[in-house]
Amino acid sequence: MSRYNARVVEPKWREKWVELGCDRAQTDPDKPKYYVLEMFPYPSGRIHIGHTRNYTMGDVIARYKRARGFNVLHPMGWDAFGMPAENAAMERNTHPGKWTYENIDTMRAQLKLMGLSIDWSREFATCDPDYYAQQQRLFLDFYKAGLVYRKKSTVNWDPVDQTVLANEQVEDGRGWRSGALVEKRELTQWFFKITAMADELIDAIDTLGGWPEKVRTMQANWIGRSHGLEFKFDVIDSKGKTKADPLIVYTTRPDTLFGAAFCAISPGHPLALSLAKRNKKLDAFLAECRQMGTTEEELEKAEKKGFKTSYRVRHPFDPDKLLPVYVANFVLMEYGTGAIFGCPAHDQRDLDFARKYDLPVLPVVVPEDADPASFEVGDEAYTGPGRIANSQFLDGMSVEEAKAEVARRMEKDDRGHLKTNYRLRDWGISRQRYWGCPIPIVHCDACGPVPVPTDQLPVRLPDDVEFDTPGNPLDRNSAWHSTNCPSCGAKARRETDTMDTFVDSSWYYARFTAPEADTPTRAEDAAYWLPVDQYIGGVEHAILHLLYSRFFARGMNDTGHLPATAREPFSALFTQGMVCHETYQLPDGKWVSPDDVVRDGSAVKHRSTGAPISVGPITKMSKSKKNVVDPEQIIEQFGADTARWFMLSDSPPERDVEWTASGVEGAWKFVQRVWRLIDQVKDTADDANAENDALRAAHRALQSVTADIEAFRFNKAIARVYELLGQISAAQVDEPATKAAARLMIQIMFPFTPHLAEEAWEALGGEQPLVQTAWPEPNPAFLVDDTVTLPVQINGKRRTELTVAAEASKEEIEAAVLADATVQRYLDGKHPKKLIVVPKRIVNVVA
RNA sequence: GCCCGCUUGAUGGAAUGGUAGACAUAGCGGACUUAAAAUCCGCAGGCUUCGGCCGUGCCGGUUCGAGUCCGGCAGCGGGUACCA
Numbered sequence: 001m002s003r004y005n006a007r008v009v010e011p012k013w014r015e016k017w018v019e020l021g022c023d024r025a026q027t028d029p030d031k032p033k034y035y036v037l038e039m040f041p042y043p044s045g046r047i048h049i050g051h052t053r054n055y056t057m058g059d060v061i062a063r064y065k066r067a068r069g070f071n072v073l074h075p076m077g078w079d080a081f082g083m084p085a086e087n088a089a090m091e092r093n094t095h096p097g098k099w100t101y102e103n104i105d106t107m108r109a110q111l112k113l114m115g116l117s118i119d120w121s122r123e124f125a126t127c128d129p130d131y132y133a134q135q136q137r138l139f140l141d142f143y144k145a146g147l148v149y150r151k152k153s154t155v156n157w158d159p160v161d162q163t164v165l166a167n168e169q170v171e172d173g174r175g176w177r178s179g180a181l182v183e184k185r186e187l188t189q190w191f192f193k194i195t196a197m198a199d200e201l202i203d204a205i206d207t208l209g210g211w212p213e214k215v216r217t218m219q220a221n222w223i224g225r226s227h228g229l230e231f232k233f234d235v236i237d238s239k240g241k242t243k244a245d246p247l248i249v250y251t252t253r254p255d256t257l258f259g260a261a262f263c264a265i266s267p268g269h270p271l272a273l274s275l276a277k278r279n280k281k282l283d284a285f286l287a288e289c290r291q292m293g294t295t296e297e298e299l300e301k302a303e304k305k306g307f308k309t310s311y312r313v314r315h316p317f318d319p320d321k322l323l324p325v326y327v328a329n330f331v332l333m334e335y336g337t338g339a340i341f342g343c344p345a346h347d348q349r350d351l352d353f354a355r356k357y358d359l360p361v362l363p364v365v366v367p368e369d370a371d372p373a374s375f376e377v378g379d380e381a382y383t384g385p386g387r388i389a390n391s392q393f394l395d396g397m398s399v400e401e402a403k404a405e406v407a408r409r410m411e412k413d414d415r416g417h418l419k420t421n422y423r424l425r426d427w428g429i430s431r432q433r434y435w436g437c438p439i440p441i442v443h444c445d446a447c448g449p450v451p452v453p454t455d456q457l458p459v460r461l462p463d464d465v466e467f468d469t470p471g472n473p474l475d476r477n478s479a480w481h482s483t484n485c486p487s488c489g490a491k492a493r494r495e496t497d498t499m500d501t502f503v504d505s506s507w508y509y510a511r512f513t514a515p516e517a518d519t520p521t522r523a524e525d526a527a528y529w530l531p532v533d534q535y536i537g538g539v540e541h542a543i544l545h546l547l548y549s550r551f552f553a554r555g556m557n558d559t560g561h562l563p564a565t566a567r568e569p570f571s572a573l574f575t576q577g578m579v580c581h582e583t584y585q586l587p588d589g590k591w592v593s594p595d596d597v598v599r600d601g602s603a604v605k606h607r608s609t610g611a612p613i614s615v616g617p618i619t620k621m622s623k624s625k626k627n628v629v630d631p632e633q634i635i636e637q638f639g640a641d642t643a644r645w646f647m648l649s650d651s652p653p654e655r656d657v658e659w660t661a662s663g664v665e666g667a668w669k670f671v672q673r674v675w676r677l678i679d680q681v682k683d684t685a686d687d688a689n690a691e692n693d694a695l696r697a698a699h700r701a702l703q704s705v706t707a708d709i710e711a712f713r714f715n716k717a718i719a720r721v722y723e724l725l726g727q728i729s730a731a732q733v734d735e736p737a738t739k740a741a742a743r744l745m746i747q748i749m750f751p752f753t754p755h756l757a758e759e760a761w762e763a764l765g766g767e768q769p770l771v772q773t774a775w776p777e778p779n780p781a782f783l784v785d786d787t788v789t790l791p792v793q794i795n796g797k798r799r800t801e802l803t804v805a806a807e808a809s810k811e812e813i814e815a816a817v818l819a820d821a822t823v824q825r826y827l828d829g830k831h832p833k834k835l836i837v838v839p840k841r842i843v844n845v846v847a
Numbered sequence: 848g849c850c851c852g853c854u855u856g857a858u859g860g861a862a863u864g865g866u867a868g869a870c871a872u873a874g875c876g877g878a879c880u881u882a883a884a885a886u887c888c889g890c891a892g893g894c895u896u897c898g899g900c901c902g903u904g905c906c907g908g909u910u911c912g913a914g915u916c917c918g919g920c921a922g923c924g925g926g927u928a929c930c931a
Contacts, residue, residue, distance in 0.1 A: 042931050082931065155929075166929040214851055218926075221850050296927045300848040330848095349848090424928090431929065501931070540925060542851075547928095577853095578925080620925080649871070650859045656924070663859075663872055669885095670871090676886090715860070719870035726870095791866040796912045798866050836911055842865040846911050 004675035006639025010755040013769075014115055022066075022771040023117045025073040027513075027528045034070035035529050036061045037509055039537030039545075040077045043103035043125070044084060047110040049647070050538070050579040050621055052631045056644045057576060057653055057714065058536050059116045063751040064709050066117070067775035073529055075512040076111065076118045078104050078125035081132075081436045082501045083166060089435075089467045096435040097463075100127060110632055115640045115754050117771075122515045126504035131511065132437040133458030134520040135503065138552075140440060140451045141559040147193045150449070153428055154294055157185035161470035164432045167295050177470070184290045189430035190439055190497060194551045198223055198422045201550055210534075210572025212654075215542045222543045224423025228252035229407050230337060231416025233263060233313035235271075236322060247271065247313055247325070250336030250421060254410075255402035256343040258391035259364035261354050263313050263341045264306060264326045268333035275309055275327075282307055282327065289329045304353055305329045316415055317392065328353070334425050344381065351381040364391050365399060427548065429500040432472040434465055436498030444485035444492040453486050459494065472496060505545055506552035509535075509569060510562060520561050530566035539575035539654075540620070546573070574712055577656035578620040581627040584613045591626040620656075634664055641753035642668045648714040648752065670722065671756055674749070677729060678760045681739040686765070690737035691782075697727040698741035698748075699782035705748050706775070714752075721749060739764065747776050792817060793844040794826045802843065810837045817843050 017023060038058040041051050055076075062074040078100075085096035092099065104125060111118075124131050142148050156165040160178035164185075169176045194201075202223045205216045231254075232246035247263060265272050267289035276283040285307040292302055306326035315321035323341070330349065331340055344354035345363040354361055365386045366372045372389040388394040394402045410416035430439070438459040440452040452459055462480040465473040474480060474496040485492040507520070513529040514522035531553075537545075553569040556562040584592040586606065596607045606613055621628045634643045646667035651657035701724040708717035724745055731738045743764050750757035750770045761770050789803045790813070800822040804813055814835055817823055827847055834846035 039931095044931085079931070084930080164929075167927095168930045218851050222927090224850090294929085297848075298927095300927085302848090428928080433929090500929070502928095505931085538925090538931095539852080541931085543926060544928065545931085580924085652860075655853080655860090657859080666872055672885095716870085719861075722870055789866095793865080793912070796865095796910095801866075834911060836865090838865060841863095842912085844865075844911050 004672055004756065004759075006641060006671075006755070009759045010113075010115060010639055010641070013755045013758045014112070016758075016769065017117070017771055020769065020771065023074070023119050024121060025071065025075075025119045027525050028071055029528055031071040032069070033073065033529055034062075034065040034534075035073040035513075035532045036065065036534045037073075037075065037512070037532045037536070039535070039541060040079050040505070040508060041107065042079045042082060042084070043100055043107055045103050045106070046630060047107050047632070048579075048621055049629045049631045051111075052114060052643065053579055053647045053653075053657075054536060054538070054576055055111065055114065055116050056647050057574070057712070058534075059114075059118075059644075059754075060648070060709060060714060060751040061534055061536075062117050063754060063771075064775065066771070067750070067773065069774065072117075073512070074116075074118055075122040075515075076116075076120065077123055077508055077512065078107075078127075079501065079505050079508070080104065080125035080127040081498075081504055083433065083435070085435045086433060086467065090470075093467075095463070095465070096467075097127065097461075100125070100435075113632070113635050113640055114644065117754070122512050124508075124511065124515050126437075126501070126508065127435070129458050129460055131508075132504075134511065134517075135437050135499070135507070136440040136452070136457050136459060137454060138507065138520050138556065138559070138561065139499070139503075140454065141561070142192065142555050143451060145555070145559050147196065147555050147558075149191055149193060150188050151191060151426075152186045153189050153191075154184045155187055155189075155432075156294055157183045158470075159183055163470040163472070167293070170293060173291065173293065181291075182293075184294065187430070187432075189428050190441075190495075192427040192429055192551065192555075194427045194548075195422055195424055197551055197554055198225065198424050199420075200554065201424075201547065204550075204568060207568065208573070211570075212573065212575055215539070215546070215573060215575060218542050219547055222424065222547065226252050226421050226423075228336075228419060228421060229254040229403075229410060229416050230419040231316065231410045233316065233323075233341070235325070236312045236314060238310035242314075243311075245271075247339055248337045249339045249341050250419065251341060252421075253343060253346065253403075254406035255388060255394065255397075255399050256346045256364050257315075257317065257341070257406055258394065259343040259345050259362045260315065260323055260341045261344050261350070261359040261361070262324050262326055262357075263339060264328035264331050264353070265340075266331040266333040266338040267327055267329060269327070269331075269338045271311075271325075271339075272309075272327045275311070279310075282309065285327060289327075292329065299330065299332070302329060304349065304356070306353060306357060308357070316410070316413075324359075326353075326357070335423065336421055345377045346381050346383055348381040348383070351377065351379075362390055364389055364394075427500075427502075427551070429503055430497040431500055432475070432496070433498055434461065434467075434473045436501060437504060438474075439495045439497050439499060441495040442483055442485055442492045443495060444488060444490060446490055447485055447487045447492075449495070450485055450487045450492070456486070474498070502545060502548050503552075506548045507556060509549070510553075510556065510566070520556070523563070526561075526566060527563045530562065531568055532570045534572045534574065535570040536574045536576060538578055540578065542575060546570070574654070576653050577651065579629075580619055580656050580658050581621050581629060583619055583625050583627045586611055586613060593626045594629060638664060638668045639671070639755070641756045642671050645670065645718065645753050649718040650715060652715050653712055670725070671753070673725060673729075674745075674756065674760065677725065677733075677742055678746070678763055680733045681742045682763045682765075684734055684736055684739040686739065687736035690735065690740055692731055692735055692737035692741075694728045694731035694735075694741040695737040695744075696782045697724055698744040699778040702744055702748055702776060703778040703783060706778075709751065717748075718752065721745065721752075724748075744776060746770075747773070788840055790840075791842050792820065792823065793842065794823065795847055796844060799823075799826060806840070808839075810839060813837050813839070813843065817845065 036058050038054050062072050066072045080100050085100050088099045089096045156170050158165050158175035158178055160180035170182050202225050205220055228251050230250045232248055235243040235247050267286045276286050306328040309325045311325045312322040342350035344351040344361040361377055363375050363377050366375045366389045367386040388397045388402045407418050440459045442450045444450055481494040481496055483494050509532050510521050514525040549569050557567050584597050646664045701720050704720050705717045728741050746757050746760045758770050785806050787803050788806045789801050791798050792800045792802050832845045836844040
């Protein structure tokens with residue numbers, strides 16, 4: 001008996017597939033198309049198990065859809081710009097490009113071992129000048145369309161390294177390399193006007209039927225559309241004089257205006273800045289606020305603090321009421337107007353603030369079932385519905401009526417107006433880094449920022465860069481940034497900012513449809529292939545990457561680079577779970593790779609040094625925590641099919657999976673069992689009319705596996721195949737029907753284990769390779785049952801079961817149930833109160 | 848903090864509101880073998896007075912019936928705009 005040798009079989013079939021060119025996709029409007037895409041990888045060094053899980057899922061879909069007659073596009077590329085390459089350049093004294101392209105070579109070779117049916121002729125990296133040249137064109141077209149502008153914004157600044165730090169590079173307020181206290185610095189930066197499309201981006205979420213509900217919810221919440229009122233407070237200075245400039249606030253709760261106890265402005269608000277010029281304590285408070293990080297998480301988690309200014313504001317409807325004005329660290333300059341009024345009774349954060357600074361808490365919304373005279377707010381703000389009280393002309397109204405009435409009066413007095421606000425901020429794309437797509441702009445003293453003419457694109461990155469000093473090498477490279485103004489010809493300076501790498505990944509899916517085109521896209525290819533029919537990737541990209549891509553598709557449509565039919569980039573999205581692993585740390589906090597961890601009884605030690613290791617929480621595999629596993633070892637030992645099979649077998653694909661070494665062996669044993677079965681049945685004669693239990697089981701499996709693949713239930717599909725193998729093995733091996741069943745099983749397995757399936761198919765006498773064979777159809781005659789066994793519950797507990805004809809009516813089942821001995825024993829001669837019969841499902845007798 | 852998820856045997860997990868634990872891993876027992884590996888067969892949630900009873904993170908609700916739906920809580924994970 002021959003043993004299945006993956007080392008020989010797998011390369012043989014990969015070569016055959018290349019020879020047949022079956023992975024090549026060609027635009028052909030006469031054929032139905034299917035575009036399946038997995039999120040492309042960052043070339044970090046080596047493929048990790050999370051990648052392979054992702055690509056295997058896409059490959060199952062791609063192979064299945066081809067077998068179903070679709071013209072399939074399944075490309076691969078590299079998200080190749082980014083910070084790690086610069087870090088590697090500094091650490092290894094190499095060039096980011098060299099490091100990146102070497103990584104790509106390694107990872108491409110690893111991916112090819114997986115037997116993925118990818119059209120490699122379309123491969124590109126985002127750091128290829130051919131790619132970023134087209135991206136620069138898109139930037140300029142967006143610029144001309146008014147989707148790009150400059151404004152000041154804040155960055156993390158490392159005063160020692162003299163460089164901008166990413167949020168990830170700030171640890172406890174200090175730079176990760178220098179250890180210096182990080183400062184905030186204002187820079188003029190480039191922005192994409194994504195907020196201009198906020199309404200469309202949120203409204204179109206309803207059209208994304210193929211997306212998971214959770215992602216749609218996250219996107220809607222991220223955009224965060226709110227309807228409220230923007231209005232003016234008159235400002236009174238410390239001498240009691242009314243200032244010329246009012247304080248403009250935004251609120252979603254104008255109904256609670258009479259409950260206002262204070263106003264709060266952002267530390268970045270112009271009023272705060274001007275007051276600080278004359279108040280050292282306030283200046284110190286603003287400095288303290290600047291010490292906080294730039295991340296939303298840090299700002300929100302920080303203790304809520306306020307600084308009471310000498311100014312007050314006059315209540316718009318109650319001129320005698322003056323409210324104190326605080327500068328508060330939790331008010332964001334980016335949201336609304338950077339100023340709010342606080343109503344402690346009906347907002348938890350305002351309540352906490354009021355308790356801390358001893359401000360009055362006046363309830364103005366009273367729940368329907370409470371007494372307005374005695375209703376009070378304790379430690380919890382009341383945010384529910386109710387009747388307005390303590391609010392003059394609003395008293396007795398509902399919340400909605402009061403909102404409308406306040407807005408009406410404000411508009412009449414020209415004091416305010418209804419306004420829709422978004423949590424979404426414009427997309428800042430400027431990065432003060434080398435390894436990114438240069439922003440194609442020249443700064444001229446006379447002309448201002450001038451676009452680089454299209455015929456001068458791409459603005460190429462210079463090769464001669466040094467990474468021995470921190471900071472942006474482009475900034476120091478005067479040979480590169482010195483140029484002449486394209487408009488007036490005077491001496492000018494190139495923009496040295498490069499683009500956020502999210503820009504690169506926002507349109508790559510479109511570039512795959514015509515990767516060699518000398519324009520960003522080619523109309524006929526884009527029109528045929530787009531949108532992507534199935535996009536697959538990690539849920540960690542649920543918001544930013546996907547939202548930016550949705551914005552880009554619209555921008556590209558508006559600038560003529562995509563058809564209107566591709567205004568949404570991805571018809572269907574599948575978010576696969578992450579591959580997680582335990583984390584390991586040495587006593588000094590250094591992370592340790594799983595390969596370097598050994599267990600000695602209950603003790604966990606470092607393999608070479610024997611140092612004790614603490615086992616940390618199971619988190620997503622990441623380079624920074626070193627908890628990564630190398631799939632190549634598994635492929636070398638067991639073959640790609642075993643790895644593919646195992647990867648999809650245990651966890652449902654949308655769920656996180658904890659990687660443990662056990663289980664691969666099981667998959668490998670399965671592969672061997674399949675091969676033994678093929679060996680046993682391959683010489684049996686064929687008979688077109690054959691029939692047995694094994695063949696019936698195979699047709700049923702075909703039906704359920706087909707449904708499982710369509711629904712991304714790969715783990716269930718695999719469980720079904722395990723079951724089928726058992727059923728076929730139990731049959732007479734020399735019956736023609738058993739061979740037919742085995743043949744069907746092989747076809748079912750093909751998308752999962754393509755090399756094994758091809759080899760087995762050939763052994764079973766398949767006329768052409770499975771890559772050229774259509775997906776089989778189940779024989780309906782094999783799918784029907786004559787009888788069905790129903791569980792019988794008595795008072796909701798299963799007591800017995802009943803076998804009836806599959807087509808038995810409700811009445812027939814009821815009669816059979818009442819005649820059943822067990823049922824009669826429980827009923828004890830009485831009539832059941834109720835008899836619930838769900839045909840083909842269950843019977844419940846309520847005694 | 849906020850937004851979004853997840854929680855079922857020793858482990859990964861299965862279950863259109865309808866028999867909880869399919870399938871697999873680890874385990875135990877057996878067959879084959881001089882022996883081992885490999886392979887094959889079987890057992891397997893807990894408790895039990897052997898009638899049953901309990902059991903899907905915790906508390907409560909809806910229902911003839913809840914792992915599944917609703918309300919609350921806890922723990923864990925993802926995102927939080929310069930990691931990709």
